[in-house]
Amino acid sequence: MALLVVFIAIQFIQPAHNKSKELLATDFNKLFAVPDTVTAILQNACYDCHSNNSGYPWYSNIQPMAWMMARHIKNGKEELNFNEFGSYTSRRQISKLMGIANQIKDDEMPLSSYKMMHKKANLTKEEKVLIMDWMNNKADSLSANN
Amino acid sequence: MKNILIGFAIAATGLAACNNSSNQTADTKQGDAKSDTAMATHQQVKQVTNDTAGTGSTPVTSVVKFPANELITGYLQLKNALAKDNSKDAAAAGNTIVATLAKVDIKSLSDKQTNGYRDIADDMKEHGEHIGANAGKIDHQREHFEMLSKDMADFIKTFGNGGQTLYKDFCPMVNDGKGAIWISEVKEIKNPYLGSQMPDCGTVKETIK
Numbered sequence A: 001m002a003l004l005v006v007f008i009a010i011q012f013i014q015p016a017h018n019k020s021k022e023l024l025a026t027d028f029n030k031l032f033a034v035p036d037t038v039t040a041i042l043q044n045a046c047y048d049c050h051s052n053n054s055g056y057p058w059y060s061n062i063q064p065m066a067w068m069m070a071r072h073i074k075n076g077k078e079e080l081n082f083n084e085f086g087s088y089t090s091r092r093q094i095s096k097l098m099g100i101a102n103q104i105k106d107d108e109m110p111l112s113s114y115k116m117m118h119k120k121a122n123l124t125k126e127e128k129v130l131i132m133d134w135m136n137n138k139a140d141s142l143s144a145n146n
Numbered sequence B: 001m002k003n004i005l006i007g008f009a010i011a012a013t014g015l016a017a018c019n020n021s022s023n024q025t026a027d028t029k030q031g032d033a034k035s036d037t038a039m040a041t042h043q044q045v046k047q048v049t050n051d052t053a054g055t056g057s058t059p060v061t062s063v064v065k066f067p068a069n070e071l072i073t074g075y076l077q078l079k080n081a082l083a084k085d086n087s088k089d090a091a092a093a094g095n096t097i098v099a100t101l102a103k104v105d106i107k108s109l110s111d112k113q114t115n116g117y118r119d120i121a122d123d124m125k126e127h128g129e130h131i132g133a134n135a136g137k138i139d140h141q142r143e144h145f146e147m148l149s150k151d152m153a154d155f156i157k158t159f160g161n162g163g164q165t166l167y168k169d170f171c172p173m174v175n176d177g178k179g180a181i182w183i184s185e186v187k188e189i190k191n192p193y194l195g196s197q198m199p200d201c202g203t204v205k206e207t208i209k
């Protein structure tokens, strides 16, 4: 019973939403010519935690899910923000591109808890290869320019 | 109700999956009394010599006190820990690198040095943090080490070798056949990417005197 009361009580404490429609000059897609196929995968599987604009499904209003999501978004954005990619130095951009490829190769990203709830974030082998190749090629071409 | 229970279960796994996130390091600005003079000596051009072509060139006399030596030492500790497949020591060395970077007094650098340094240092710091936070995940540490090694190679080009002879090694067998470099203090190959799996993969590409 006490648990139920706590459960209901915490429903009223909701973290602020991460929602911004502003298109920044530092946006990944402004910086690079990204194929639509790649953009679509990133938006479906990564942007909820790595951009300034998260999608909020039904359960996101139920605690403790809302807190967990807010935490993922905060930590995720600190690590990588596609909307602010241009604010990284070129060296860090290269590191991030390689990091993305590595995380997908190692099956670390998207987070497994997220994949359970988002079918589209379960990337097929082809989708993974597409992203990894594109990221690695981009990293190589940026390195060659330095 | 069932949905909510599922939600709880997922919340639990999610929190567990996320617990190694950020270990922020305070950016303490410690004035280093010596760094002014030490940095001034950076102005002396450092020369990177090739093993084959290097016979006639003057060796670099590096009297750089900071941060070159300390950073290189931290990096070499990391490299040696990885070569021994020791993830815990690697993490400790990663933290050492972050702590060393936090001590650098940016103001003591010239403008030109500052730009180059910031670029390299920001990247190094991030890799150091991730290596420090991922004891037990040696594969992930090695991914960051690969990028850190490129930073280190560039760092040495700009700021010198801290007075010690270093070697730039390359093993073609890692990284899905793309290969990867590392910096070593010994001529003998001890591969930090493959460890005991294949300790002698690699060759010396460059000697930095």
Ligand SMILES: [Cu+2]
Pocket: B130, B131, B140, B144
């Ligand atoms: Cu990492």
